[in-house]
Amino acid sequence: MSKEPNHISGYKDHLMILGVLILLTIITVAITQVELTALNTAAALFIAALKATLVLLYFMHLKFDQKVFLIMTVLVLILIAAVIGITVIDYIDRY
Amino acid sequence: MNTKTGNMENVIQTHPAHPDIHRDDTASKLGMWLFIFSELLLFGGLFIVYSVYRYMNHVAFDLAHRELSVTVGLINTIILLISSATVAMSITAIQKNDKKASLIFLSATILLAVIFLINKYFEWGSKFEHGMYPGSDLMGMLSNGDMLFFSLYFFMTGLHAVHILIGLGLLSASLIKIRKNKIRSDKYSLLENSGLYWHLVDLIWIFLFPLFYLIH
Numbered sequence: 001m002s003k004e005p006n007h008i009s010g011y012k013d014h015l016m017i018l019g020v021l022i023l024l025t026i027i028t029v030a031i032t033q034v035e036l037t038a039l040n041t042a043a044a045l046f047i048a049a050l051k052a053t054l055v056l057l058y059f060m061h062l063k064f065d066q067k068v069f070l071i072m073t074v075l076v077l078i079l080i081a082a083v084i085g086i087t088v089i090d091y092i093d094r095y
Numbered sequence: 096m097n098t099k100t101g102n103m104e105n106v107i108q109t110h111p112a113h114p115d116i117h118r119d120d121t122a123s124k125l126g127m128w129l130f131i132f133s134e135l136l137l138f139g140g141l142f143i144v145y146s147v148y149r150y151m152n153h154v155a156f157d158l159a160h161r162e163l164s165v166t167v168g169l170i171n172t173i174i175l176l177i178s179s180a181t182v183a184m185s186i187t188a189i190q191k192n193d194k195k196a197s198l199i200f201l202s203a204t205i206l207l208a209v210i211f212l213i214n215k216y217f218e219w220g221s222k223f224e225h226g227m228y229p230g231s232d233l234m235g236m237l238s239n240g241d242m243l244f245f246s247l248y249f250f251m252t253g254l255h256a257v258h259i260l261i262g263l264g265l266l267s268a269s270l271i272k273i274r275k276n277k278i279r280s281d282k283y284s285l286l287e288n289s290g291l292y293w294h295l296v297d298l299i300w301i302f303l304f305p306l307f308y309l310i311h
Contacts, residue, residue: 006190018180045305048304052301055298056298059183065124066121069125076132080139083139084142087143
C-alpha cells in the first residue's frame with residue numbers, strides 16, 4: 001500500500017499558473033497607474049491575495065498534499081488577518 | 096510474507112550504505128511548513144508596522160513611493176514568479192525521474208535569483224549614490240513620514256533579500272545533491288522543502304511589490 005497519494009503536477013500546469021500570475025501582476029500595475037486612491041489600494045491588495053492563493057495551492061502543492069498542510073496554513077492566515085484587522089480597527093478608532 | 100521480506104531486501108539492496116528505515120518525508124515537510132508559518136508571522140508583523148505608519152503619514156508615503164521605479168519592481172516581480180515556476184518544474188522533473196531536466200530547471204531558478212539580486216544591487220546602489228541609505232545625513236533630514244517610508248523600504252526589502260540569499264544556498268545545495276544522486280525520484284525531500292522556502296520568498300514579494308512600488 002502506498003503511504004500517500006503521490007500527485008505529480010505537470011510542466012504545463014506550472015506554466016499555466018505562471019502565465020496567470022504574470023497577467024495578474026500586469027493588471028495590478030495597470031490599475032494602480034489610474035488615480036482611484038482608496039479603491040486602487042484595495043484592488044492591488046485583493047489581486048496580491050489572489051496571486052498568493054495560486055502560489056500556495058499550486059506551486060506549494062497545498063491543493064494536492066495531505067489536507068493537514070492546507071488546514072494549518074488557513075488557520076495561520078486567519079490568525080495573521082485577525083491580528084492585522086484588530087490593529088487597524090484600533091488605529092482607525094483612535095485617530 | 097514472501098513479498099514483505101522481498102521488499103526489505105530490496106530496500107537494503109538499493110541503499111546499501113544508508114537504508115533510511117527511519118526516514119519520514121511527511122514529517123520533514125511538516126517541519127518546513129511550521130518554519131514557513133513563523134516567517135509569515137515575522138513579515139505579517141512588519142506589514143502591520145507598515146500599515147499603521149502609512150495610515151498616520153499618508154501624504155508622505157504617497158510622495159515617497161514615487162521615488163521607487165515601478166519598472167525595476169515589475170521586472171523583479173516577474174523574475175521571481177518565473178523562478179518559482181522553474182523550481183516547481185524541477186520538482187516535477189525529479190518526480191518523473193528526469194535528472195537532467197531537474198538540473199536544468201534548478202539552474203535556471205538559481206540564475207534568476209542571482210539576476211534578482213543584481214537588479215536589487217543597482218536599485219539600492221542608485222539610492223545610495225543620492226545619499227539615501229539608512230543612517231545617512233540625508234535620511235536624518237527627511238520629514239518623519241518620508242524617513243519611515245524609506246526605513247521600512249530598506250528594512251523590508253533588505254530582509255527579503257537576505258531570504259533570497261538563504262534560498263540561493265538551499266537551492267545550490269539541492270543542485271549539488273541531485274548531481275551526486277543524493278536527491279533522486281524516490282528521495283527528494285530536500286529539493287521539495289527548498290522549493291517551499293523559495294515559494295515563500297516569492298509569496299512575500301507578491302505583497303512587498305504593490306505595498307512599496309504601486310499603491311498610493
